[in-house]
Amino acid sequence: MILLWTGALALSVLLYVLLDGFDLGVGILFAFTRDEPQRRRMLAAISPVWDGNETWLVLTAATLFGAFSRVYATLLSAFYLPMIFLLGALILRGVAFEFRYKTERLRWLWDLCFVGGSTLATFIQGMTVGALVEGLPLSGGRYLGGPIGWLSPFACLCGLGLCLGYALLGAAWLVGKTEGDLRERSYRQLPWLIAGVFAFLAVVFFYALAEHLRIMHRWLERPYLLVFPALGAVAAAGLVIGVRRRKDLLPFPTTALIFLAAFGTLAVSFWPYMIPFSVTVDQAASPASSLDFMFWGAGLVVLPLILLYTATVYRVFRGKISGVEDYH
Amino acid sequence: VAWVGTLLVVLDRMDRSRLMLWATFLSFPLPFVAILTGWFTAEVGRQPWTVYGLLRTADAVTPALTVPETVASLAMFVCVHALIFSFGVFYIYRLLLVGPVDVVPGLTPGANRPLGLAGAAGQPLSQEGAP
Numbered sequence: 001m002i003l004l005w006t007g008a009l010a011l012s013v014l015l016y017v018l019l020d021g022f023d024l025g026v027g028i029l030f031a032f033t034r035d036e037p038q039r040r041r042m043l044a045a046i047s048p049v050w051d052g053n054e055t056w057l058v059l060t061a062a063t064l065f066g067a068f069s070r071v072y073a074t075l076l077s078a079f080y081l082p083m084i085f086l087l088g089a090l091i092l093r094g095v096a097f098e099f100r101y102k103t104e105r106l107r108w109l110w111d112l113c114f115v116g117g118s119t120l121a122t123f124i125q126g127m128t129v130g131a132l133v134e135g136l137p138l139s140g141g142r143y144l145g146g147p148i149g150w151l152s153p154f155a156c157l158c159g160l161g162l163c164l165g166y167a168l169l170g171a172a173w174l175v176g177k178t179e180g181d182l183r184e185r186s187y188r189q190l191p192w193l194i195a196g197v198f199a200f201l202a203v204v205f206f207y208a209l210a211e212h213l214r215i216m217h218r219w220l221e222r223p224y225l226l227v228f229p230a231l232g233a234v235a236a237a238g239l240v241i242g243v244r245r246r247k248d249l250l251p252f253p254t255t256a257l258i259f260l261a262a263f264g265t266l267a268v269s270f271w272p273y274m275i276p277f278s279v280t281v282d283q284a285a286s287p288a289s290s291l292d293f294m295f296w297g298a299g300l301v302v303l304p305l306i307l308l309y310t311a312t313v314y315r316v317f318r319g320k321i322s323g324v325e326d327y328h
Numbered sequence: 329v330a331w332v333g334t335l336l337v338v339l340d341r342m343d344r345s346r347l348m349l350w351a352t353f354l355s356f357p358l359p360f361v362a363i364l365t366g367w368f369t370a371e372v373g374r375q376p377w378t379v380y381g382l383l384r385t386a387d388a389v390t391p392a393l394t395v396p397e398t399v400a401s402l403a404m405f406v407c408v409h410a411l412i413f414s415f416g417v418f419y420i421y422r423l424l425l426v427g428p429v430d431v432v433p434g435l436t437p438g439a440n441r442p443l444g445l446a447g448a449a450g451q452p453l454s455q456e457g458a459p
Contacts, residue, residue, distance in 0.1 A: 077390045084401040088408050095412050102419045143392045 001291045005067040006281055008303060012063055014263050015310075016056035017125075018169070018256050023050040025170020027093055027118025028163060029189065030111070038182050039111070041321060045177040047097060048317040054090065055306055066294050068284040071274050078136055078143040078150060079128055086124045093117030119163060126162025129266070130155035133215060138278045154207060161200035168193040169259065172239075172251035179320055183248070190243045190251060197258075198236070215269045215276065225268050232261030329355050 023046040030042055064072040076083055096114035100107050131150035136143060143149070171193055174186040208216050219225060235257035242250025270276050274284045285291065329351050336342040343349070374380055378388040 073390075077392045080390070080393060080397055081400060084404060088404050091408055091412070095416075099415060099419065102422075146392075147394055147397050 001288060001295065002282060002285045004295070004299065005063065005285070005291055008299065009060065009063045009067065010263075010267060012056050012060040014260065016053070016060055017263065018259055019049070019053035019056060019310075021166045021259065022046070022169040022173040022252070023053055024118045024122045025166035025168065026174060027114055027170070028122065028167045029170050029174070029186075030118070031115040032189070033185065035181075038185070041178055041182050042174065043097065044321050045174055049313055050097070051094070052310055052313055054094075055310075059303070059306060062298070066298065067286055067291055068274065068281075069286050071279060071284045074138065074143055074275060074279065078138075078145060079131075081147055082124045082128060082150070086121050089117040089120040089124070091117075093121065122163045122166045123159035125159075126165075127155045127159035129162070130158025132276060133158070133266070133269075135276055136278075138275065154211075157200070157203065157207070161197070161204065164193060164196040164200055165259070165262075168197050169252070169255050172255040176248050176252045177321055179322075187243060187246065194236070194239065194243070218269055225265075228261050228264040228268065231264070232258050235261060 026042050026046050030039060033039060033042075061072070064075075092113040094117075096110040096117065100110035100114070103110070127150070131152065131154075134152060134154050137145040137149055168190070171186045171189045175183055175190070178186070235254045239251055239254035239258065241247075242254055272280045272282070274281050329348075333342065333348055333352055336345055336348055376385050377383065378385045
């Protein structure tokens with residue numbers, strides 16, 4: 001049962017990163033065009049799905065709360081301020097979808113909320129992962145680092161890296177979803193974003209080597225784990241080919257595969273810990289009775305239902321968006 | 329008001345009853361009052377317990393949390409809410425000024441819209457659209 005809930009948690013986190021990743025990425029790229037028709041089409045490309053994508057964040061939090069309450073308590077205490085500001089950023093970018101069409105004079109305000117909210121939310125998510133990789137000051141399951149104990153150059157670097165990564169996902173999504181000048185523009189942005197993401201990965205790698213992060217030992221002990229980075233490399237090759245040959249449907253799946261590889265890399269780096277090097281998955285799990293109880297409701301009904309409607313909405317809104325349409 | 333209103337709608341006399349229309353209009357704050365007072369009753373009434381009889385509020389507070397953090401988060405939520413709520417009310421007010429539209433433009437089947445709305449195409453919405 002612990003394994004099942006760990007799997008459910010991993011699935012929610014992965015789907016959240018992939019799905020909300022691209023719409024947050026489109027939010028970041030939104031800043032790089034002033035052209036109103038292009039902006040409208042960028043919004044139209046994500047408007048049917050963005051709020052559904054954020055369901056996976058809710059599900060992640062709910063799974064942590066129910067099945068891994070120790071991790072929930074520790075992480076949300078440690079990241080109190082970042083999580084509050086993450087929520088604020090998501091609220092502001094969410095209303096921007098609706099409010100920007102209600103006004104002409106103040107549209108800049110909501111566009112600012114959209115870009116700022118998307119960027120801040122992405123940065124905070126990346127920073128959180130960075131801080132986890134580096135290790136939090138914990139003792140006996142209690143966080144001892146103070147309000148900004150997670151703040152470090154490495155965490156900020158990871159925040160920036162995730163902004164690049166989500167922008168890459170966003171551009172790849174736009175290439176598959178749009179036509180004309182917006183598609184061309186996204187194709188021109190892709191090589192820069194690819195270069196940026198790989199530069200970031202290289203810096204992280206050398207930083208980890210230089211600082212002797214504990215995570216690195218795991219890789220030296222078990223070289224067969226390199227299958228995940230290898231998968232990422234293959235996906236990256238596919239992505240480059242897709243961009244070169246202008247195959248619209250190739251960039252997004254390959255970018256998603258890169259993210260999957262990165263996620264797998266992190267997961268096997270952490271395993272069996274949930275909060276690296278202090279709380280293992282087994283220690284973090286709620287009592288068996290809670291896990292069993294949750295299985296019959298959340299596990300058997302809610303999770304498949306969300307999966308089903310997520311699949312349905314992507315099926316309904318598949319294909320390219322046409323013309324300059326208003327959202328609604 | 330809701331029960332009488334429902335009865336009148338079923339009898340198809342709602343739009344002729346001036347008193348009921350005013351009563352409906354004036355009762356718009358009631359749901360807010362109900363939700364807020366209910367919330368206060370629940371939150372204040374269970375003190376000093378977080379989980380009644382099991383966990384005291386004083387024991388439930390995050391140990392690492394500081395006052396400035398709490399103030400910062402509250403301030404952020406107040407700002408975000410003030411911004412969104414004031415603009416939301418303003419945009420709703422402007423919608424009301426425009427008044428109900430007889431036919432929603434562009435609401436024709438097959439115009440790249442979700443199917444759910446297609447059935448309502450071409451029908452006057454003035455009945456439901458009235459404030």
